[in-house]
Amino acid sequence: MNQKDAINLLSLIGGLLVTIVILAAFNAYVIITPGQAGVLSVLGKAKDGVLLEGLHFKPPFVSSVDIYDVTVQKFEVPAQSSTKDLQDLSASFAINFRLDPTQVVAIRRTQGTLQNIVAKIIAPQTQESFKIAAAKRTVEEAITRRSELKEDFDNALSTRLEKYGILVLDTSVVDLNFSPEFARAVEDKQIAEQRAQRAVYITQEAEQQAQAEINRAKGKAEAQRLLAETLKEQGGGLVLQKEAIEAWREGGAQMPRVLVMDGSGKNSVPFLFNYSDSLSENTP
Numbered sequence: 537m538n539q540k541d542a543i544n545l546l547s548l549i550g551g552l553l554v555t556i557v558i559l560a561a562f563n564a565y566v567i568i569t570p571g572q573a574g575v576l577s578v579l580g581k582a583k584d585g586v587l588l589e590g591l592h593f594k595p596p597f598v599s600s601v602d603i604y605d606v607t608v609q610k611f612e613v614p615a616q617s618s619t620k621d622l623q624d625l626s627a628s629f630a631i632n633f634r635l636d637p638t639q640v641v642a643i644r645r646t647q648g649t650l651q652n653i654v655a656k657i658i659a660p661q662t663q664e665s666f667k668i669a670a671a672k673r674t675v676e677e678a679i680t681r682r683s684e685l686k687e688d689f690d691n692a693l694s695t696r697l698e699k700y701g702i703l704v705l706d707t708s709v710v711d712l713n714f715s716p717e718f719a720r721a722v723e724d725k726q727i728a729e730q731r732a733q734r735a736v737y738i739t740q741e742a743e744q745q746a747q748a749e750i751n752r753a754k755g756k757a758e759a760q761r762l763l764a765e766t767l768k769e770q771g772g773g774l775v776l777q778k779e780a781i782e783a784w785r786e787g788g789a790q791m792p793r794v795l796v797m798d799g800s801g802k803n804s805v806p807f808l809f810n811y812s813d814s815l816s817e818n819t820p
Contacts (some may be wrong), residue, residue, distance in 0.1 A: 563596040575644040615666035623675035639701025666690035
């Protein structure tokens, strides 16, 4: 090997060493940004101690850092259960949560990725928590007292997820459905209530009509009493005249041209006839 070849070899080795040093330098640190937490693994084994925001050094080439988002996450999870009265009830919950930064090492060792956390922890625990809340009440109570159902669900879910390093911030009931059989029962109940209200209305209307009839009867009785007093005071003549005229009116007769009064007394009953009609009958 001549001197030129030796120089070329040394240059090549030097270049490789520089490249290795540069790669090692870039691989020897990690930057954790706000809202993140990191877990350092060396040769595939997770190390104790959470890497919080900032610059952290690590062994190059033989280590890796798993970074977890510890800001608020939101997932919608379905759940089904049976109520206290053995009715099927289904719901969908929107769950806001975040990972406890101090527990990400344990999360890394037991659950791995965020997708595993949702599929293996949050979804089944949501199901169990919903069963606990739904079993305390009937399906009608679950619907009419939704806030109480949600409160029991929140308490159960928070307790169950906290031990996994998952902090529940808020939940909301996106949808709450019951079985078709219960839906028909609710519809039948509403129809029955409407019919009952209609019956009450008809009863009240009948009572009002009956009261009106009573009032009319009382008024008629009072009129009859006054009529009797008038008969007693006037000897009955004026009243008989009044009744004769009213009978003529109710019969629909035309206005008579002649009114004949009996001369036997001032209160005698009038005799009504149409003089022109009589003449026409007697004219040939």
